[in-house]
Amino acid sequence: MKRRRPSPARSAPRRATLTAQTLGARGDAVLPGPIYAPGLLPGETAELEVRGERGRVVRRLTDSPDRVAPFCPVADRCGGCSVQHFRPEAYRAWKRDLVVQALSRAGIEAEVRPLMDAHGEGRRRATFHAMMIGGRLVFGFMERAGDQIVDLEDCPVAHPAIRAAIPALRTLARAAIHPRRRLEIAVAASDAGLDVALTGADTLELAMRESAADSAGRHGWARVTINGDPVFKMADPALKVGRASVMPSPGGFLQATAAGEAVLAAIVMEAAQGAAKVIDLYAGSGAFALRLAELAPVLAVEGDAGPLGALNHAARRTPGLKPVDAKVRDLALEPLSVSELAGADLVVLDPPRAGAKTQCERLADSSVPVIVSISCNPATFARDAAILIEGGYRMGTVTPVDQFAWTGHVEVAAVFRRG
Numbered sequence: 066m067k068r069r070r071p072s073p074a075r076s077a078p079r080r081a082t083l084t085a086q087t088l089g090a091r092g093d094a095v096l097p098g099p100i101y102a103p104g105l106l107p108g109e110t111a112e113l114e115v116r117g118e119r120g121r122v123v124r125r126l127t128d129s130p131d132r133v134a135p136f137c138p139v140a141d142r143c144g145g146c147s148v149q150h151f152r153p154e155a156y157r158a159w160k161r162d163l164v165v166q167a168l169s170r171a172g173i174e175a176e177v178r179p180l181m182d183a184h185g186e187g188r189r190r191a192t193f194h195a196m197m198i199g200g201r202l203v204f205g206f207m208e209r210a211g212d213q214i215v216d217l218e219d220c221p222v223a224h225p226a227i228r229a230a231i232p233a234l235r236t237l238a239r240a241a242i243h244p245r246r247r248l249e250i251a252v253a254a255s256d257a258g259l260d261v262a263l264t265g266a267d268t269l270e271l272a273m274r275e276s277a278a279d280s281a282g283r284h285g286w287a288r289v290t291i292n293g294d295p296v297f298k299m300a301d302p303a304l305k306v307g308r309a310s311v312m313p314s315p316g317g318f319l320q321a322t323a324a325g326e327a328v329l330a331a332i333v334m335e336a337a338q339g340a341a342k343v344i345d346l347y348a349g350s351g352a353f354a355l356r357l358a359e360l361a362p363v364l365a366v367e368g369d370a371g372p373l374g375a376l377n378h379a380a381r382r383t384p385g386l387k388p389v390d391a392k393v394r395d396l397a398l399e400p401l402s403v404s405e406l407a408g409a410d411l412v413v414l415d416p417p418r419a420g421a422k423t424q425c426e427r428l429a430d431s432s433v434p435v436i437v438s439i440s441c442n443p444a445t446f447a448r449d450a451a452i453l454i455e456g457g458y459r460m461g462t463v464t465p466v467d468q469f470a471w472t473g474h475v476e477v478a479a480v481f482r483r484g
């Protein structure tokens with residue numbers, strides 16, 4: 066009988082002393098192997114416990130001159146931030162370089178601006194997790210490269226309204242949690258106060274509803290939804306988008322910071338000057354479409370009916386906007402065809418991490434004069450940019466935008482013009 070070899074990740078760990086070579090895209094150090102280890106900087110040597118490709122620092126033997134003390138007490142374990150120990154100037158250069166490298170791997174030479182800081186007031190959405198362990202509530206974010214929850218009392222990168230709510234969210238989690246199940250608490254900072262959505266709550270009994278309403282009332286939250294059921298609403302958890310006011314669905318997509326959305330919207334609006342017809346693809350709840358409709362009629366296309374409904378509702382209630390035609394469509398399966406693209410003066414493209422390969426193939430064959438491509442993934446951004454360039458577009462300066470400060474996530478935007 067054949068004996069199965071234990072998988073490297075499950076086999077006994079080995080000890081090794083290694084020196085970090087580079088910092089990978091997620092913020093983990095890359096060591097010879099390759100082995101990926103969080104918490105190290107290039108040039109630092111450490112004694113590690115290694116399982117498969119993952120390394121855990123047991124003892125750091127040397128310090129990089131770029132090392133600084135993290136400002137969050139749980140930064141070494143929390144999956145929310147990965148590079149708080151990096152000197153800010155070196156961190157910004159590394160992050161910009163993630164974009165330069167991705168473009169270079171796709172064979173694109175481009176002018177890449179310095180990283181634009183878009184942390185602003187902090188992240189306006191967060192998803193906390195909670196669980197009872199040994200009779201004690203553990204509440205926080207998932208650990209890096211693991212499935213434990215890192216217990217926390219504060220999150221210095223979150224929007225002030227979210228930070229201030231953490232003690233009350235902990236109390237609400239304790240009231241709502243099932244003794245053996247994980248609870249998810251999605252929070253978004255709207256203009257009218259917090260929008261809190263709990264998923265996986267134990268029951269929806271009256272006492273729990275009352276507890277939710279009590280927390281919300283005392284802390285000025287806009288809405289609390291438990292297991293999809295709105296149990297409290299003081300105000301519409303709406304956000305100003307240009308002249309419109311939009312109410313994203315609970316737990317729905319939002320650009321991570323208001324500052325990030327403003328930087329990206331400014332790039333879009335500058336490219337839209339003079340446009341008479343605009344198409345916004347992967348439109349979400351309208352961060353760009355609702356602003357663009359101040360200038361020109363917009364066709365907004367999005368795969369999820371929830372955010373698109375919010376966009377549509379906001380467009381109809383805002384006086385003075387040009388017509389907005391909102392369509393639900395899966396753009397990966399059914400991208401807009403060349404004839405559907407014809408006549409548009411501008412196409413805005415803001416796909417999920419997988420990018421918009423098939424849609425860019427259609428755009429490459431189209432006569433659309435200006436395209437703004439926005440992405441949260443430099444690799445797929447570069448792949449899709451190469452398709453547009455091959456189709457005859459010139460790519461303008463690339464702007465890396467930092468709305469997920471102290472992580473490996475970076476937003477990228479560029480304007481492409483025909484000819």
Ligand SMILES: C[S@@+](CC[C@H](N)C(=O)[O-])C[C@H]1O[C@@H](n2cnc3c(N)ncnc32)[C@H](O)[C@@H]1O
Binds near residue numbers: 318347349368369
């Ligand atoms: C990065 S978000 C951008 C949303 C919006 N532009 C904004 O700034 O708020 C990407 C959007 O693409 C949508 N999406 C994901 N896959 C899609 C698909 N295959 N077809 C159409 N939309 C899709 C998501 O629902 C999400 O709203």
